[in-house]
Amino acid sequence: MMRTVELEALKDAAMTLSERDRAKLARDLVASLDGPAEHDVAEAWDIEICRRINEIESGKAELLDVDEVLARARARIRD
Structure with missing residues (x-):
């Protein structure tokens, strides 16, 4: 399990992405919660x-x- 510090670092890195790339990342993360199609x-x-x-x-x-x-x-x- 990821620690809070690691999670914050990951979030900070993601926030440096372009809006388009953040949207794609968000879609991919949400889709991963649904399990395999x-x-x-x-x-x-x-x-x-x-x-x-x-x-x-x-x-x-x-x-x-x-x-x-x-x-x-x-x-x-x-x-």
């Missing part, structure tokens, strides 16, 4: 997205007006 999950979502797009384009999907959906949701919350 699950290829099967990503592939399943790709398939589902394509299925939904096909349903919309073929006219099989019923598209709803956002204002109507929000009104229904608000009504359910009030009831």
